[in-house]
Amino acid sequence: MQHLLPLQYEPILERALAEDIGSGDITANACVPAGHQTRATVLAKAGGVLAGLAVSCRAFSMVDNGVVWEPHATDGDAITDRQPLATITGSARALLTAERVALNVLQRMSGTATMTARFVEQVAGTRARIVDTRKTTPGLRILEKYAVRCGGGFNHRFGLYDCVLIKDNHIAAGGGIKETVARAREATGHTLKIEVECKSLVEVREALEVGADIILLDNMPLEMLAEGVALIGDRATSEASGGVNLSTVGAIARTGVHLISVGALTHSAPALDISLEFDGSL
Amino acid sequence: MQHLLPLQYEPILERALAEDIGSGDITANACVPAGHQTRATVLAKAGGVLAGLAVSCRAFSMVDNGVVWEPHATDGDAITDRQPLATITGSARALLTAERVALNVLQRMSGTATMTARFVEQVAGTRARIVDTRKTTPGLRILEKYAVRCGGGFNHRFGLYDCVLIKDNHIAAGGGIKETVARAREATGHTLKIEVECKSLVEVREALEVGADIILLDNMPLEMLAEGVALIGDRATSEASGGVNLSTVGAIARTGVHLISVGALTHSAPALDISLEFDGSL
Amino acid sequence: MQHLLPLQYEPILERALAEDIGSGDITANACVPAGHQTRATVLAKAGGVLAGLAVSCRAFSMVDNGVVWEPHATDGDAITDRQPLATITGSARALLTAERVALNVLQRMSGTATMTARFVEQVAGTRARIVDTRKTTPGLRILEKYAVRCGGGFNHRFGLYDCVLIKDNHIAAGGGIKETVARAREATGHTLKIEVECKSLVEVREALEVGADIILLDNMPLEMLAEGVALIGDRATSEASGGVNLSTVGAIARTGVHLISVGALTHSAPALDISLEFDGSL
Amino acid sequence: MQHLLPLQYEPILERALAEDIGSGDITANACVPAGHQTRATVLAKAGGVLAGLAVSCRAFSMVDNGVVWEPHATDGDAITDRQPLATITGSARALLTAERVALNVLQRMSGTATMTARFVEQVAGTRARIVDTRKTTPGLRILEKYAVRCGGGFNHRFGLYDCVLIKDNHIAAGGGIKETVARAREATGHTLKIEVECKSLVEVREALEVGADIILLDNMPLEMLAEGVALIGDRATSEASGGVNLSTVGAIARTGVHLISVGALTHSAPALDISLEFDGSL
Amino acid sequence: MQHLLPLQYEPILERALAEDIGSGDITANACVPAGHQTRATVLAKAGGVLAGLAVSCRAFSMVDNGVVWEPHATDGDAITDRQPLATITGSARALLTAERVALNVLQRMSGTATMTARFVEQVAGTRARIVDTRKTTPGLRILEKYAVRCGGGFNHRFGLYDCVLIKDNHIAAGGGIKETVARAREATGHTLKIEVECKSLVEVREALEVGADIILLDNMPLEMLAEGVALIGDRATSEASGGVNLSTVGAIARTGVHLISVGALTHSAPALDISLEFDGSL
Amino acid sequence: MQHLLPLQYEPILERALAEDIGSGDITANACVPAGHQTRATVLAKAGGVLAGLAVSCRAFSMVDNGVVWEPHATDGDAITDRQPLATITGSARALLTAERVALNVLQRMSGTATMTARFVEQVAGTRARIVDTRKTTPGLRILEKYAVRCGGGFNHRFGLYDCVLIKDNHIAAGGGIKETVARAREATGHTLKIEVECKSLVEVREALEVGADIILLDNMPLEMLAEGVALIGDRATSEASGGVNLSTVGAIARTGVHLISVGALTHSAPALDISLEFDGSL
Secondary structure, three states: OOOOOHHHHHHHHHHHHHHHHOOOOHHHHHHOOOOOEEEEEEEEOOOEEOOOHHHHHHHHHHHOOOOEEEEOOOOOOEEOOOOEEEEEEEEHHHHHHHHHHHHHHHHHHHHHHHHHHHHHHHOOOOOOEEEOOOOOOOOOHHHHHHHHHHOOOEOOOOOOOOOEEEOHHHHHHHOOHHHHHHHHHHHOOOOEOEEEEEOOHHHHHHHHHOOOOEEEEEOOOHHHHHHHHHHHOOOOEEEEEOOOOOOOHHHHHOOOOOEEEOOHHHHOOOOOOEEEEEOOOO | OOOOOHHHHHHHHHHHHHHHHOOOOHHHHHHOOOOOEEEEEEEEOOOEEOOOHHHHHHHHHHHOOOOEEEEOOOOOOEEOOOOEEEEEEEEHHHHHHHHHHHHHHHHHHHHHHHHHHHHHHHOOOOOOEEEOOOOOOOOOHHHHHHHHHHOOOEOOOOOOOOOEEEOHHHHHHHOOHHHHHHHHHHHOOOOEOEEEEEOOHHHHHHHHHOOOOEEEEEOOOHHHHHHHHHHHOOOOEEEEEOOOOOOOHHHHHOOOOOEEEOOHHHHOOOOOOEEEEEOOOO | OOOOOHHHHHHHHHHHHHHHHOOOOHHHHHHOOOOOEEEEEEEEOOOEEOOOHHHHHHHHHHHOOOOEEEEOOOOOOEEOOOOEEEEEEEEHHHHHHHHHHHHHHHHHHHHHHHHHHHHHHHOOOOOOEEEOOOOOOOOOHHHHHHHHHHOOOEOOOOOOOOOEEEOHHHHHHHOOHHHHHHHHHHHOOOOEOEEEEEOOHHHHHHHHHOOOOEEEEEOOOHHHHHHHHHHHOOOOEEEEEOOOOOOOHHHHHOOOOOEEEOOHHHHOOOOOOEEEEEOOOO | OOOOOHHHHHHHHHHHHHHHHOOOOHHHHHHOOOOOEEEEEEEEOOOEEOOOHHHHHHHHHHHOOOOEEEEOOOOOOEEOOOOEEEEEEEEHHHHHHHHHHHHHHHHHHHHHHHHHHHHHHHOOOOOOEEEOOOOOOOOOHHHHHHHHHHOOOEOOOOOOOOOEEEOHHHHHHHOOHHHHHHHHHHHOOOOEOEEEEEOOHHHHHHHHHOOOOEEEEEOOOHHHHHHHHHHHOOOOEEEEEOOOOOOOHHHHHOOOOOEEEOOHHHHOOOOOOEEEEEOOOO | OOOOOHHHHHHHHHHHHHHHHOOOOHHHHHHOOOOOEEEEEEEEOOOEEOOOHHHHHHHHHHHOOOOEEEEOOOOOOEEOOOOEEEEEEEEHHHHHHHHHHHHHHHHHHHHHHHHHHHHHHHOOOOOOEEEOOOOOOOOOHHHHHHHHHHOOOEOOOOOOOOOEEEOHHHHHHHOOHHHHHHHHHHHOOOOEOEEEEEOOHHHHHHHHHOOOOEEEEEOOOHHHHHHHHHHHOOOOEEEEEOOOOOOOHHHHHOOOOOEEEOOHHHHOOOOOOEEEEEOOOO | OOOOOHHHHHHHHHHHHHHHHOOOOHHHHHHOOOOOEEEEEEEEOOOEEOOOHHHHHHHHHHHOOOOEEEEOOOOOOEEOOOOEEEEEEEEHHHHHHHHHHHHHHHHHHHHHHHHHHHHHHHOOOOOOEEEOOOOOOOOOHHHHHHHHHHOOOEOOOOOOOOOEEEOHHHHHHHOOHHHHHHHHHHHOOOOEOEEEEEOOHHHHHHHHHOOOOEEEEEOOOHHHHHHHHHHHOOOOEEEEEOOOOOOOHHHHHOOOOOEEEOOHHHHOOOOOOEEEEEOOOO
């Protein structure tokens, strides 16, 4: 699974901690003696798929670099209600101060991983890959795309910079599929694939003719989609999008399409319930 | 409704645009002629409550300061499917480049406002206010707390810095409710309120005795909650939390509690479907 | 005393070091051999109250993480002329390069703590707390508010975000005290206190009627102030401001007022003289 | 007078506004209607020297770019109590939100300019220039050094990077004045002057011999200082430091020394009282 | 040609201006009257290809937003010695202060464009595209990759994120070409191409078998290169690298290879001489 | 040699790593097993002068703080083709991910040091110092000025802030040399030297009369230059600029001029070829 570097996620944690702590954690500072040490368990409160354990636990040591943590599970694991995920040990103040940020990150990432896994289960036995979209939370794309991978999904392009995706508005402005793809091929580097969004079979044929690497079959009824997939075969990668949910995804996958992109993985996944339980002896 | 200043949200947009555009929008640059002007409509694709129109439309002029926009609705409005929300006019490239960031912000904020409004409807006729929590998206708290207000809710504390909230772990570390509240009162400024989390009526009585400003009745069964609310009366602000959803919130409100805090408003609200439709003449 | 986290003050030190070092400490680099180790003592050159020892000593290890320091006093201590406050050991270049930034921070914070302590002494035996204001040094508020606490004072609100303070101009714009407080109560969260600035006893009565949590008695002659304090009693927190200095503060406190706010603590405290003395063997 | 560029001071204002506004100006947002326009006067409340008018007024338009301001005085002017300094017109909310930051900047800068002018007055008729030091407020050096110029003073080096200043500890580490100056001359660029701190006349003679550009006569009794100044003549620039205050500076200047450096200008100048008065019609 | 957005290059200019201006342009401030207006011409001092005109001229208005500029040429133009490229009008101080930063950017970008054009000329009449590498100046990649396009070249991948490029060390760690490509195909998204570096014809055959999208023929003697290109045909994109200079590039291109990557375009292009000439009437 | 502090160069590395890694090193993550350890040698591929070894090797531990490195050479050393410069040991992924950034920094800095040394060799036996200019790479000035020192050169001013340099345009705006120098002397601090650019011997005489510290003899034919140098003698520092290259610099130096400034050191030095060779056992 593609790895996250501290230099990629630490700035996200820094901003989250600054946002939450502001001028100071007045409660912990006032109520908890300075030297107080404690231990707490990151505990699942529901079943799902884990994502972001190391990322989120880094929040504790950013508040106090004396805090240590020991993992009891690994990103990508299926976890169950009441399963201990990690033990955190150190300054009681630091644990209380960082708790919310750590959980906000972990719950959100695990929420996305969990929803992804639900979709992946539905397409088991087909060749379809569940992929994400650019409909991610502003500022958190790298974490959410990683969470999709933890859930067994795959990443579509990361941004506007790593794949050409020609949509209807580009085609309208560019003068038709043929002309627009030709422009793209002329202007962009040879290291980039070109994907074309198609809304009809006529467009699919046109995209195949101009040698699109990937063809996006957008919002097609199931039958038309199947026909499109058959037309494409292995001459290009086929991708389905639009109207995808847990009850439709199986049938979509059975058309033989290569990829199914699901915006909900990142724009509408509910948080997975995870809490921090302090030892009684706090 | 409490206002957002550009200097508060522009850095969020800058980061989101940088994240999405990266080394360049290769598709728009390749396919759309540089001088091409166009017009597009921000269009609701589902009913809900609008939040973030001005914030999100700022993304377009950050990409190209020649882009202008005209609003057709106001944050806090109930909107319906197919309702035009704003018209954006300017460089076709800029509109295509900023589109996803603008929609990601607007859909997320409107999703939170919409879910808030659903909760607010359920407590109509009671004195209960629906309030948010610190379970927000890392880096977006200010936008999400604003969206809660757009949906008719109210804000709980913004962070660890603007209200003392003494929870079970603080009480354990601080040596009981009485002692811990005394510490807080001694250590913190007179401008801050003190809230105490209680899990039993015994604790509620103790919190009242020491003069807590707000008493959080956490995860209590409905009857115990009602008893707690009655005990508190108007000697303090009462707040219910835990197990709150659209089917339980009405009964909770009818206990007479002042506040009901709902984490889901910000950690699990699905995005509201909103799109950008380009004019045919693009 | 409320604690400062490294993630709150390190950016301040980074900026201060960047400002002072710029393209390089040409003198230390040119004159001091690279491997030269030394030891130096942070030494009080005047009596006062210490604030910022750990914060300021962090500057040395930010320049060279091999530098270590040992404290001989604690923030909040009354210190005397020639008292050693800490020993710093490490690279001679690093000590010389960071010296000025460390002292600038320490002298300023200790200056504020010292002036605060002078005011606190004057109100001994009364119930009045000395509190600060928002008249702080741009960018250093968190350090200065901490220094006030080191000197035995208390913090008023930290910013525009953690307490409602309705002043004459808000009242004028909002349509009178009653109407403006009602607006505030409707618009802001229940976690925030509401303070009202009053310039006459009529206004005090009005503020009490609408249930202000704190009443600021601004620039009142001593007799009127006493009358205001009596009116308020314990129905609200009373605060005096305006015309407060070391010769007036005692009489003000003896009116029984709860709080006396003093802008000079942060806008006009002279630095406390503290130096760094290098061992003879440098 | 050396000019300040917006790109130099705007980041300082941004940080100050972020520090003060945080999650929002809850009072102005709640109490002042959104469209309310007003006018206010920046008004001197004490006599002194003005510094920072343009810098501080920029805070208003950073909060709302519709705010405009008109100056009635110029940095460097001697101002008197009740003198109007500028008129600010625009959104009432914006004026109230930015007021404190603007005044904090203006009062501090004018405080330094005012204290500088007091020292400059005392040396009138001599050739001595009053100069500042690096004992400035962390993060605000550029503003404070500018304020010193507004008060009629001159700037010493800005940081560790723009002049070699060899102090006792450098000399100890470098192996005596002669050797240390030789090292400096060998290692640093020809564009930089070399200053040597001397504590005795023996050291002054040695510094002259090795061709120091500037000789700092540190903490010398007046007679020794006079002798040092005479020794130096015009073979180098002479500078006096230590024990300089308003009662001693005149005599020091009359020794004929070229420069007198005064740390208090930037580390201990009290704020100059300046307020923002809103029009009655707010 | 792929476009640069202000939000992509303005931070580079901000850093460059901060680096050069530091605590102030002491010469312009001291010598040039504040209100002085002037006009200057950006003038080529040598022939070459222009790149970065708009980017570099933005430096002037960042120093003073009253400065305006009018272009007389366009990025990508072949320019000749003494050709006027733009006219800049505004504050004389601002022009002098920003001059060096603007020229540093423009000369460097035009230097890269010019060297690229020299290479492109040598391969005229073949199908080879000249492409850049990741051997760019730290922090300036986006400008340099744009300059390569201005010179008629094409961009290879922008970073480690937008194309898989499997080199010898990856192959060694991954267990051979076949196994390593399989790992890459399994782990990365379908939107990314896979390039394999080959040092022998055996490796080329292996890379073809596993379906590499691009095959990098690294440091091959001309004959082996030609054989590799023939083997590949149009089953993959062929790329030559290593030992490419102006005297070898023509022969390399005549092997029929698709792409020739040249590190020198960005790591060793000398600046193109361009100056700013002030009108006599300054 | 003047030292670089981590707090000065780490931000440069952070930006370079962010620029190159972006959303992730997809190749290393996909192909190299997570726990794989390796060792690699930084190896010279050409002869030259080393600069930036510690700075560039820091890139590895910024990616993974478990990476360690051992130097085999020192900045300023003359190095030969195939000379091992350092050994890097740690995570194979980290080494591969940071490799390009580290080499880009090291090659560029060593390129500048190498070109500087070539110029320094040519002036051996004269008193001339080779100095750099402000024609540096935007954002990298501090590294390039350091590299010049590694190559045996000296630094001219670092920016617009640490030396007054009055050029023709300043003189035109300021009203002649005499008047402009007087303005500069009046307005700037005594810690700064004043340099005057002269294009004729008349101007040189005028500059001497007004006591310029440094006189820049710009673009003078060799004979005029010699005459200028003779005129100046040791009354000021003399500097030659314009038309300086490896074939002319010797003759220029033999005029007896103190300084010769060479823009090419930083704007046109080709990178020195240095690579990272992984151990066979990777």
